[in-house]
Each structure stands twice: as C-alpha cells, then as structure tokens.
Amino acid sequence: MKSYKSIKKQTSLRYVVLAFIIAVAAPLTIVPQQTTYAEDSLQAKIDALQREESELNARANDFGKKAKTLQNEIAKVDAEKTAIQKRIDISEAKHNKLKRQIKDTEAKIVDNKDALGITLADLYVDDTISPLEMLASSNNIGDYVDKQTYRSSISDELKSTIKEIKQLKTELEGQKKDVERALKDQKNARSALLAKEREKNQLLSETKGKQSAYKKLSADRAAEKRKLQDQQQAIINARLNGGGGSLSGGGSLASYASWVGGCDFDHVSALSYNNDSLGYGCNQCVSYAAYMVVVKTGIEPHYWGNANMWPASAGGTFEVSSTPRSNALGVISAGQYGHIVYVNAYHPETNTVDISQYNEWLPGKGYGYYSERYGVSASTYDTYIYLK
Numbered sequence: 001m002k003s004y005k006s007i008k009k010q011t012s013l014r015y016v017v018l019a020f021i022i023a024v025a026a027p028l029t030i031v032p033q034q035t036t037y038a039e040d041s042l043q044a045k046i047d048a049l050q051r052e053e054s055e056l057n058a059r060a061n062d063f064g065k066k067a068k069t070l071q072n073e074i075a076k077v078d079a080e081k082t083a084i085q086k087r088i089d090i091s092e093a094k095h096n097k098l099k100r101q102i103k104d105t106e107a108k109i110v111d112n113k114d115a116l117g118i119t120l121a122d123l124y125v126d127d128t129i130s131p132l133e134m135l136a137s138s139n140n141i142g143d144y145v146d147k148q149t150y151r152s153s154i155s156d157e158l159k160s161t162i163k164e165i166k167q168l169k170t171e172l173e174g175q176k177k178d179v180e181r182a183l184k185d186q187k188n189a190r191s192a193l194l195a196k197e198r199e200k201n202q203l204l205s206e207t208k209g210k211q212s213a214y215k216k217l218s219a220d221r222a223a224e225k226r227k228l229q230d231q232q233q234a235i236i237n238a239r240l241n242g243g244g245g246s247l248s249g250g251g252s253l254a255s256y257a258s259w260v261g262g263c264d265f266d267h268v269s270a271l272s273y274n275n276d277s278l279g280y281g282c283n284q285c286v287s288y289a290a291y292m293v294v295v296k297t298g299i300e301p302h303y304w305g306n307a308n309m310w311p312a313s314a315g316g317t318f319e320v321s322s323t324p325r326s327n328a329l330g331v332i333s334a335g336q337y338g339h340i341v342y343v344n345a346y347h348p349e350t351n352t353v354d355i356s357q358y359n360e361w362l363p364g365k366g367y368g369y370y371s372e373r374y375g376v377s378a379s380t381y382d383t384y385i386y387l388k
Contacts, residue, residue, distance in 0.1 A: 042228055042235070046336060049225040056218035063211035070204040074197060081193045084186055091183040098176040105169040112162045236335050237361060239380055240373075245352065249371035250362050256291050256370065270359065270367035279303045283368040285340045286310070288358035289329050292342040296327060296387045307331055308338030311383045319386040324353055330381030343384065344372075351378045 257263070263282035264273035272281025278300055280287035286307055293301050304313035311320050311331055324330070326346045330353065332339040341357040352375045359367050 042231055046225055046228045049221045049228065053218050053221040053225065056214050056221060060211050060214035060218060063207050063214060067204055067207045067211060070200055070207060074200045074204065077193055077197045077200060081190060081197065084190050084193060088183065088186045088190065091179055091186060095176060095179045095183060098172050098179060102169055102172045102176065105165050105172065108165045109162055109169070112165065233335060233361075236332055236339055239332060239334065240339070240360060240376075245354075245373045245376035247360075247362075247371060247373050250365050250369045253288075253356075253358075253370040255295075256288060256358070259291050259294075260287060265368040267366035267368045270361075272368075283358055285357055285359045288356075288370075289340045289342060292329070293387060306337040307340035308333040308335070310338075310340055311385060314385045318388065321384055321386065322382070324351070324378035324381070324384055325386055326353075327387050329385040329387065330355060331383040331385065332380065333382045341373075341381070346378065347375075350375070352376055353378050353381075 260276045260282045262274070265271070265281075265283045266273070270284075272284055272287075274282055276282055276287045276290065278287075278290045278294075279302060280290055286304070289307070289310070290301050290304070293299055299317060301313070301317075304310050308331065310329065311333075314320060314329075324343065324346045326343055328343045328346075330341045330343050339357075339360070341355040343353050343355055345354040347353070354372070354374045355376060356370070356372045358370055360369075360371055361367055362369055362371060
C-alpha cells in the first residue's frame with residue numbers, strides 16, 4: 001500500500017498534468033474590454049427613453065395626420081358652405097324680384113280695373129245712357145253701331161288685359177313658391193353644414209390637444225435622455241482623462257481640413273452643419289477616422305455609423321481585436337455614440353498608446369478640434385480596428 005504522502009504526491013501531479021492538458025487543449029480567446037456597470041445602466045436607461053420618445057413621437061405624428069385630415073375635411077365643408085350660400089343669395093334675389101313683380105302686377109290689375117271703370121263711365125256717362133237713347137243721339141244707324149262696337153271693344157280689351165295680368169300673377173306666385181321651397185332646402189343644407197363644421201372643429205381641437213400632449217411627453221423624454229447622455233459623455237471624458245497621457249493640440253489638422261473642405265461646426269454643442277464626402281459630420285471623430293482609413297488604406301468607409309458601430313461595420317474589411325496595435329483605430333463603445341481615435345503608436349512595455357483624434361472636449365475651447373494624446377493606457381479603448 002502506498003503511503004499517504006506518496007498518494008498525495010501522485011494525486012497532486014495528476015491535477016497539475018490535467019490542468020496543463022486543459023490549458024493546452026482550450027482555444028486561446030481574447031475577451032474584449034467591457035464597459036462598466038454604470039455605463040451599461042446609463043445606456044439601458046437612454047435606450048428605454050429613446051424607445052418611449054419614438055413611440056410618443058409616433059403617436060403625436062398620428063394625431064398630426066388626423067388633424068391634417070380634419071383640416072382638409074373642414075376646408076371642404078367650408079367650400080360647400082360657400083357654394084350653398086351663393087345659391088341661397090341667388091334664390092333670395094329671385095324671391096325678392098318675384099315679390100316685386102307680383103306687387104307690380106297687382107298694381108297693374110288695379111290700374112286696369114280703374115281704367116275700365118273710367119272708360120265705361122265715359123262711354124255710358126255713369127251707365128245712364130240706354131241703347132235706345134244712344135240710338136236717338138246717333139246721326140244714323142251706322143253711327144250707333146260704331147259707338148256700340150267701340151264700347152264693346154274697349155271693354156273686351158281691358159278685360160283681356162286684366163285676365164293676362166292675373167294669369168301672370170298666378171305664374172309669378174307659383175315661381176315664388178318654388179323659390180321659397182328651394183330656399184328652405186338650401187338653408188337647411190347650410191344649417192347641416194354648419195353643424196358638421198362645428199363637429200369637425202371640435203374634433204380638430206381635441207386632436208391637436210392630444211398631439212400637443214404627446215409632443216410634450218416626447219420632449220420630456222428627450223430632455224431626460226439628454227441629461228443621461230451628458231452623464232454618459234462625462235463617463236467617456238473620465239475614461240479619456242483616466243487613461244492618462246499628455247494632451248496637446250486644440251486646433252486644426254491642415255491635411256484633414258483640406259480633405260473635408262469647408263466645415264461649419266458649433267464648438268459648443270458639437271453639432272456639424274455639413275458632411276464630408278463619405279457622409280460623416282465634419283470635425284467629428286468618425287470623420288477623422290474615415291480620413292485616416294482613406295490615407296492609410298485607400299479604402300473609403302462610407303456610412304459606417306457612429307463610433308461604437310465601427311467595429312461591426314469594419315468587421316468584413318479589417319481585423320477587429322481587443323489587442324492594441326499601432327496603425328489602428330481605437331474605439332470606446334460607451335455612450336450613445338462612443339468615441340474613435342487613430343493609434344499612431346503602441347508601446348508594449350508600458351501598455352500605452354499615442355493617439356490623434358478630433359472632437360474630444362478640450363478645456364476652454366470646446367468640441368470639434370484636432371488633438372493628440374501620448375502615453376494613454378491601452379485599456380482606455382474597448383476595441384481596435386487594424387488598418388493593413
């Protein structure tokens with residue numbers, strides 16, 4: 001039987017050998033630099049606020065579309081109302097004209113009746129002359145016939161005129177009734193349109209109110225998001241400053257400035273007002289990174305996105321690793337946008353890098369300037385994109 005010491009020694013040896021075998025057999029893996037819990041927590045909150053902001057904007061846009069539709073409908077109702085009012089004005093004008101014509105015909109009837117009475121009075125001398133007396137006063141039978149015929153002719157003519165005028169009055173009164181019916185229908189239509197317009201305006205007011213409410217909620221989320229992004233940027237700045245090294249620069253790199261062309265940049269808000277030829281905002285970190293890719297490789301990285309998107313975008317073109325190297329791009333993935341620099345040199349003995357960049361915030365100057373850092377801890381950057 002083996003002694004306890006012998007057994008223990010053999011067992012320990014086996015464990016050592018086994019550990020060695022496992023270590024040799026296991027593939028060598030590189031674990032990328034991970035962002036801190038605070039960075040992850042901030043990004044999660046920012047993403048949640050971004051989703052809420054997008055949803056609220058979508059709802060506001062929906063109500064905006066409904067408001068526009070209602071405004072178009074109200075405009076149509078207003079056009080219909082204008083058209084019906086014109087028809088009402090025409091009908092009222094016709095009605096007033098017919099009333100005047102009827103009044104005129106009634107006056108003509110009275111005038112003709114009066115004329116008939118006067119004529120008959122003249123002929124009959126208040127109707128006291130009998131036919132026998134008219135015969136006696138006539139020179140001859142012919143004269144009598146002429147008088148009798150004239151009297152009958154005048155009487156018939158006046159009676160006919162009165163009859164025609166009465167018939168005209170009847171026709172005018174019929175037309176007046178037709179116009180009154182049309183006018184009543186038109187006024188009813190106008191009342192219906194006014195009611196419809198009131199309803200649409202009420203809906204429009206409610207819709208605009210909801211749109212404004214959702215816009216306010218969206219603006220509130222955007223404000224909260226900006227605060228978190230400011231905190232996030234502070235973390236990035238802390239990482240940059242915590243990486244150590246000396247900072248120099250604060251101006252413009254002539255060759256880059258020539259490549260990007262005229263740049264309109266707000267150094268306070270870090271907002272670019274025009275892009276470079278590859279689609280990046282001038283004086284942004286990604287624009288300078290794109291410029292260095294073109295200079296070092298001749299490849300044009302069109303629209304690779306924000307800095308923290310570059311490792312994924314570059315994966316099919318360049319090697320991406322967590323191991324630092326010279327002639328590479330160093331990426332900080334933290335934050336909504338991240339930050340990217342060009343690695344001029346790597347110093348293995350100190351595990352530091354010398355970098356050049358655009359758009360690191362510089363005390364007393366702001367954003368959007370060219371700068372360099374020397375002796376920065378290589379762990380400051382999560383990922384390195386090798387430029388071959």
